[in-house]
Amino acid sequence: MTSSGSKDAEASASSSAQPRATGWAVIREALSRRPSRGQWIVALLLFGLGFGLATQVRTTQQDALSGARTSDLVRILDDLSAQRDRLAAEETQLQATISDLKTSADQSQVARDASKERLQNLRILAGVVPVTGPGVTVVIADPESLLEASDVLDAIQELRDAGAEAISVDGGRVVATTAVVDAPEGIAVGDTVLISPIEIKAIGVPGTLAAGLSFPGGVIESVREVGAEAIVVERDVVDIDAVE
Amino acid sequence: MIAVLGLVVGIVLGLVLQPTIPAALQPYLPIAVVAALDAVFGASRALLDGIFNDRVFVISFIGNVLVAALVVFLGDQLGVGAQLSTGVVVVFSIRIFANAAAIRRHLFHA
Known part of the structure; x- marks a missing residue:
């Protein structure tokens, strides 16, 4: 051919x-x-x-799908379904990771808040920050300097026993290491020499603090026995600005 | 000459008008196109062989298209449409290559 x-x-x-x-x-x-x-x-x-x-x-x-056969479309659909399932699983995993991270972030936040609060408490106890809150003021009139350091120390100890968070005497902050001594010029609390009238401020529950001072045989009574006068006033707001 | 013009005009019109193929015809059009291409290559070879005949070409063209469509249709009914389509395309491709080789020998003697 x-x-x-x-x-x-x-x-x-x-x-x-x-x-x-x-x-x-x-x-x-x-x-x-x-x-x-x-x-x-x-x-x-x-x-x-x-x-x-x-x-x-x-x-x-224009459109690769419109010309495809039924079997091809089914296969493509299967592929896409599998892909979607895979992505959904991945999404779930990522959501779990997010919530994990959030939880741990929350826990860190709680721990941080607790530390802050503890730090604040320790600062108050150490007397390095000013404190404001409810409490009592005690004014002791002792014009003849009849009181001794031990009387003032008793008052401070009673206030501490009654739960006082912060105490100042005549504008001087009283902390754990503050000495109360009889000096030649008078009673010295830390660096402060007390001059009548002595003003003691304490922050705590006012009723408890006042009761701690006023019970029979307590600080108020022993001060009166010596010959001085003491007045306890419960206040809603007491400012202790003095710092150690 | 007029045949080549017809081909060019058809391509241009198809590109410009962008007709939508009925869904029922969609599996058949690509096969039909390949079958027609085979007929055209066969006709080109016959032309170079000097045995080209209008009637033979018309009958082979239409016959190719119809048989290819029938094979695909049967394949679809039997559930092997994709495989039969591939088979038809392979067969026509082989024939097109063979015809192209014959044309090449005629035109370039190589």
Whole structure:
């Protein structure tokens, strides 16, 4: 068939002397042929081919899914479902991580708050910060300097026993290490020499503090026995500005 | 000449109009296009062989398209549409390569 075909081709392109130009001559001849009815039909078919080709190319570019088969779509759907499940699992994991981190952050916050509170308490006890709160003021009038250091110390100890958080005597803060001594000039509390009237401020529960001072045989009574006068006043707000 | 013009006009119109293919025809169009391409390559080879015939081309073109569509349709009904489509494309591809080789030998003697 090939040999007869080539023979025919040579016959139809007999005007061409060069065998090399045979194929091209056939094409040239075919292109310059006058349109016959058969040519029109061929043109129509090729038009349909071109149209279908272009349409298919466009469709494929527009949406890969619309041209896919049912089995392919099912596979794609399965893939996407698996992917979604995987992502959902990942999301759950990440949510758990978030809540873990939040919880630990909360715990840190609680610990930090507790430390702050403890620090504040220790500062109050150490007397390095001013304190304001409910409490009592005790004014001891002792114009003749009849009291001794032990009487003032008794008062301070009673206030401490009654739960006083902070105490000051004549503007000097009283802390754990504050000495109360009899000095030549009078009674010295820390660096402060007491001058009548002696003012003692204490912060704590006012009723408890007052009761701690006023019970029979207590500080007030012993001060009176010595010959001085003591007045206890319960207050809602007592300011102790003095710091150690 | 007019045949080549028809092909060009068809491509241009398809690109410009962007027609929507009916869903029922969607699996068949690509196969039909490949089948028609095979017919066109076969016709080109026949032209170079000097045995081109309008009638033969028209019948082979339409026959190719119809048989390809029928095979795919049957495949879809039997549940092996994807495999049969692949098979049809492979067969036509082989034929197109063979025809292209023959055309190349004619035009370039290589």
